[in-house]
Amino acid sequence: MENKLYVYNSKTGKKELFEPINPGHVGMYVCGPTVYNEVHLGNVRTFVSFDIIYRYLKYLGYKVRYVRNITDVGHLTESGEDKVLKRAKLEQLEPMELVQKYTNMFHEMMSIFNTLNPDIEPRATGHLIEQMEMVQEILDNGYAYEQNGSVYFDTLKFNKDYKSYGKLSGRKIDELFTETRDNLKNQDEKRHASDFAIWMKASDEHIMKWNSPWSVGFPGWHLECSVMSTKYLGETFDIHGGGNDLKFPHHENEIAQNIGARGVEPVKYWLHSNMLLMNGRKMSKSDGNTISPYELFTGNSEHVSKGYSPMAVRFFMLQSHYRSTLDLTDQAMQAAEKGYKKLMDAAQVVENMQYPGNNNNTTDIDEKILTILSAMENDMNDDFNTPKALADTFELVNYINKLKDGHLNFKEISIDTFNKIKDTFLKFIYEVFGFRKETAGEDNAMFEGMIELLISIRNEARANKDWATSDLIRDKLKELGIQLKDGKDGTGWSKI
RNA sequence: GGUCGGUUUGCCGAGUGGCUAGGCAACGGUCUGCAAAACCGUGUACACCGGUUCGAAUCCGGUACCGACCUCCA
Numbered sequence: 001m002e003n004k005l006y007v008y009n010s011k012t013g014k015k016e017l018f019e020p021i022n023p024g025h026v027g028m029y030v031c032g033p034t035v036y037n038e039v040h041l042g043n044v045r046t047f048v049s050f051d052i053i054y055r056y057l058k059y060l061g062y063k064v065r066y067v068r069n070i071t072d073v074g075h076l077t078e079s080g081e082d083k084v085l086k087r088a089k090l091e092q093l094e095p096m097e098l099v100q101k102y103t104n105m106f107h108e109m110m111s112i113f114n115t116l117n118p119d120i121e122p123r124a125t126g127h128l129i130e131q132m133e134m135v136q137e138i139l140d141n142g143y144a145y146e147q148n149g150s151v152y153f154d155t156l157k158f159n160k161d162y163k164s165y166g167k168l169s170g171r172k173i174d175e176l177f178t179e180t181r182d183n184l185k186n187q188d189e190k191r192h193a194s195d196f197a198i199w200m201k202a203s204d205e206h207i208m209k210w211n212s213p214w215s216v217g218f219p220g221w222h223l224e225c226s227v228m229s230t231k232y233l234g235e236t237f238d239i240h241g242g243g244n245d246l247k248f249p250h251h252e253n254e255i256a257q258n259i260g261a262r263g264v265e266p267v268k269y270w271l272h273s274n275m276l277l278m279n280g281r282k283m284s285k286s287d288g289n290t291i292s293p294y295e296l297f298t299g300n301s302e303h304v305s306k307g308y309s310p311m312a313v314r315f316f317m318l319q320s321h322y323r324s325t326l327d328l329t330d331q332a333m334q335a336a337e338k339g340y341k342k343l344m345d346a347a348q349v350v351e352n353m354q355y356p357g358n359n360n361n362t363t364d365i366d367e368k369i370l371t372i373l374s375a376m377e378n379d380m381n382d383d384f385n386t387p388k389a390l391a392d393t394f395e396l397v398n399y400i401n402k403l404k405d406g407h408l409n410f411k412e413i414s415i416d417t418f419n420k421i422k423d424t425f426l427k428f429i430y431e432v433f434g435f436r437k438e439t440a441g442e443d444n445a446m447f448e449g450m451i452e453l454l455i456s457i458r459n460e461a462r463a464n465k466d467w468a469t470s471d472l473i474r475d476k477l478k479e480l481g482i483q484l485k486d487g488k489d490g491t492g493w494s495k496i
Numbered sequence: 497g498g499u500c501g502g503u504u505u506g507c508c509g510a511g512u513g514g515c516u517a518g519g520c521a522a523c524g525g526u527c528u529g530c531a532a533a534a535c536c537g538u539g540u541a542c543a544c545c546g547g548u549u550c551g552a553a554u555c556c557g558g559u560a561c562c563g564a565c566c567u568c569c570a
Contacts, residue, residue, distance in 0.1 A: 031570075039570095046570035077568055170499060171566075196567065222567095243570030253567085274501090275564065282564070319519070320509060325502080325563070332508040335520030342519080345533080379510095387510050391518035398535085405527085407535050467529065474531080485533045492533085 005381045008323060010270040011168055015383055020238045021268060026057050026064045027237035029229040031246055034071040035102035036083040039109045041293050042276045042283050046243045048314060049273040049322035051115035051434060056380050059432050067232050068118035072099040072125050073208050074221045085207060095208050109293055112310045114436050120232050124224035128210050131219040131227050134261050135199050143260035147189040149201030149215025155194040158256055165256055168270060169248035196253055198223050222253035235264050244272035277327045278303060304330045308337055311438050315340035318386040318433060345494050346397040347429050349404050355418045359411055366417045372396060373424050396425050406488055455491045
């Protein structure tokens, strides 16, 4: 942990030295999905971005508590309907049945993309008591008012006392007054247009509702994150993450609620990831500019010419910085797929490579390699710059391939340098970047044995200049997805 | 309309006041029975117009275009 990690804090708009509140420990909260629908590829980008951050913090040796919630109530559509209820009606499922269905699918997708599970994954409906308690605290402190059974956060009073409403998202409360859309439900109950509901009275036909001191109703969407983050991470914690479209109003309101209830700023570092675009525009279901993860895997979409594997997609995402927009195009995916394959081929090569003999002499090549190795960490320390770290990694790929082909002699580097390449390279590929081998077969001894057998039969044929047999084996294997590669030291193979 | 961000070589995408990002594609070469892979070499880019500077694609100002947010959104 002697390295210094800098993170870009949305609250200050600057890169800041990362110093956790409790040395050695990091509390991190990321807004999870609302489970009313199949997970969107854009969501995946956000969760992959924070997966890298989680992984890298762990790599640095921090003990991280990663909390990511599941929103299963209170998230309303523009017309004021509960998203979960609306969808449940459509699919003719119990609300909790629907929530479970999409929660399961979400977990499956996260595992397909090889993201690590959060340490705690709390649900909004599991924290109704705590949410009511916070509503009461805010009321007691005078930053909320009740109106016909609903409770609204008083942004004007809050802003008068703390002068901070709108600070995170750079908004001014006076402007919010005029900008607000006028089609929101219960708008007229609010004192000020920028006020927001923290408890809502439910109508008779509303199914998901609970008894409270104010009405039979349900909590406001922003409340759950305030409650669950502080419950599991404390009144102040280190990192809060989410997509930058949540900055306003969600995160802004979260801060207001926490301060309104407890009087303290909850978050030290706000991290926001940027949007995934497709063909230059934000992915959006309404105008058809969207592709689901499964469509991307199978190629069953007008936007792509073929399917791409989940790890190729992950690689594609890591090739841009999490704070930049990323534009998904078919051409870009093809490039990413090939680059990913090259990287993983090198990983397989270096895994099986041993340094011959024992040489401790170092040359200027050792020095160059050691510079690359430290650059990998330095670049990740610079606000998790995965594209740069990945570029460094490709420089190692070049050295690995040169060693393999004999263009670089092992004697030109020391055994110590070689072991460092192997160790760091594999650590970054598997632990930090979170790539994984995509087919079970690669780890299967019998499968590998059979390939090796075919290769030796083919080599026999080649020795006899029986090109017909030789090419038959090569071509048939290629059809099955195995690419043979004839090299100086015999024939290797890889998955296509 | 308001706020913020972007415009980098054929594509994606980093970065920096003077030093090769990287991946993909292209072209030439090495290797190979052929192929693939790998390796070597080639490309000299930073929207436009001004300004600051010994020097700017990088800083400042303006213009154009694009995008996001402005209580559905990762």
